[in-house]
Amino acid sequence: MNYKNLLWLAGPAVAIILLWVFAVYIPINAQAKKGQNSLNSVLQERKTLETSVLTMTQQMQTQDTLKKSYDEFLTRAPAVGRMGEYMAGVVHAAKLRGMSLERLSGQYESMEVSNKNVVHPVFEMGIKGRFLDMGRFLEELSGQTAYGSIKQARIAYDEKEYPVLSGRFVIEFKALKERAREGK
Incomplete structure (x- = not known):
């Protein structure tokens, strides 16, 4: 229950x-x-x-x-037509650093490329100067807009001129085929 x-x-x-x-x-x-x-x-x-x-x-x-x-x-960036003036400025900068320019020759290998606005002229420079001055010059040059790259570098010394070294540099720059403002 x-x-x-x-x-x-x-x-x-x-x-x-x-x-x-x-x-x-x-x-x-x-x-x-x-x-x-x-x-x-x-x-x-x-x-x-x-x-x-x-x-x-x-x-x-x-x-x-x-x-x-x-x-x-x-x-x-300089135009190709004004590359000579630009290189004169580079030579002047080298002289300001206490170096002498032995030779300067340019090659325009990429000028045949018709569809590109930027060409890469290559210059061979023979420079004489002190090692640190060369380094400062190349560092200053690498900070510029038209600088491309160093393709080759060779530094040699002569025992008779020891503190002064001879350098051969192949440097690639960047340049415009023509400026937009100049062509129009």
Whole structure:
């Protein structure tokens, strides 16, 4: 008999609890999980968009930097027709460093390339001077816009003229075929 009373008293409470779980808790929990999943997908999409916006701004900054450096190159690089004047400036800079120029010869190997605006004339320079002066001169030369690269370098010394060394350098420069302002 005790079990019947207990069943009559606990049965409706258990039924109400089960009804509440199936009618209220499970649907609300399912909606909460659905909302959490949609929130997670929105947060993931936001994170993706933020990274793509950051990448785009970095690309735009890189493009701006490249455009500025290209514009600077166009304004500072000598035209092929004025390469003689530019090399006269290089010779003058060498003399200011205390060096003497023994020979200077130029080669325009890439002039045949018709679709490029930039050519790379190569000059062979014979320089006499002290080792550190040569190094400073070449370092100063490498900081200029028209400097390309040193293709060959050979330094020799004569025991009779010891502090003074002889150097032979093959240096590639960058020059414009024609300036946009000069041609028009």
